[in-house]
Amino acid sequence: MATVDLKDVEKVYGGAVKAVKGVTIAIPDKALCVLVGPSGCGKSTLLRMIAGLETISSGTVSIDGKVVNEIGPTERDIAMVFQNYALYPHMKVYDNMAYGLRNRGMPKDEIDRRVKDVAATLELAHLLDRRPRELSGGQRQRVAMGRAIVRNPKVFLFDEPLSNLDAKLRGQMRVEIKNLQRSLGVTSVYVTHDQLEAMTLADILVVMNAGLVEQMGAPLDIYEKPASTFVASFIGAPPMNLLPIVASGNGATLADGTDIGMAAPANAVTLGFRPEDVDVVMNADRPEGAVALPARVEAVEPVGAESFLYCAAAGNRIVVRVSGRATAKPDDDLRIVAKSEKLHWFDQAGKRV
Secondary structure (H helix, E strand, O other): OOOEEEEEEEEEEOOOEEEEEEEEEEEOOOOEEEEEOOOOOOHHHHHHHHHOOOOOOEEEEEEOOEEOOOOOHHHOOEEEEOOOOOOOOOOOHHHHHHHHHHHOOOOHHHHHHHHHHHHHHOOOHHHOOOOHHHOOHHHHHHHHHHHHHOOOOOEEEEEOOOOOOOHHHHHHHHHHHHHHHHHHOOEEEEEEOOHHHHHHHOOEEEEEEOOEEEEEEOHHHHHHOOOEHHHHHHOOOOOOEEEEEEEEOOEEEEOOOOEOOOOOOOOOOEEEEOOOOOEEEOOOOOOOOEEEEEEEEEEEEEOOOEEEEEEEEOOEEEEEEEEOOOOOOOOOEEEEEEEHHHOEEEOOOOEEO
């Protein structure tokens, strides 16, 4: 298979607009790397540079140890799955999957073997005589994946392949893609703006913002120790609660003067905690080694196995996740308690302290 290495990769449009700013990423063999970030952060541009569909302004892209900056897409031995499937509407499923192999001049019996083997793996064998218009969205996406798989490439590239599917089907396809990538053992780069999709699929997660890599690592490591307020607010649903603080003698207060009951680290100006990392109490006690904030419930959102409480606390809006059906109701007064080991601190630049 192959490794994919990006070193100081930049993309500049019109000599002035930097879409990608010095990105360095090392993707090991057989890993699934997910690029995630908001629209316009440069993730799709980066993917297209790996594919050879965009020129690289500076830096290098290497596949299997070979710099491919000057090599065209067809010579890079990659296969790409697009958001809009990109199937030929007049061709049957079999012919869509076989098209690239025929262009390579592969023997007919080898084409037939590959197409039927992959169709069986993807549960498409009974659909080989149908045309794309006769398929559901999920079936079309499997055909697009099958067309990529039959080529037996060194690297798979996925450009938001599930964006056009409904929520239930996206969940099913995430599992299929993850299982398929593991069984094939093909190095893969996957672009999405959906942080849930990114967390569940990635071996390596790369969070991008404004053309830069904000943080890279294992998904749970990034979730538990976000490197910046951007990562903290982008990864997680609901996102981390972020509250501005002010140093006050040996302690710290929130912006409205509420004492948080402990000293903040040097240079910290923002306090953060995840919605699930707090306890809800009805008394006024402040546990030792914890931040306790008076709060008033503004709204309750039950979602089945858990509920979300949207609260006003010391001039801030915070979200609390509780298990099961919430007993709290709008206008209830309570206290939100977050223990010190569950707190996150960030400096003026938004970087983790």
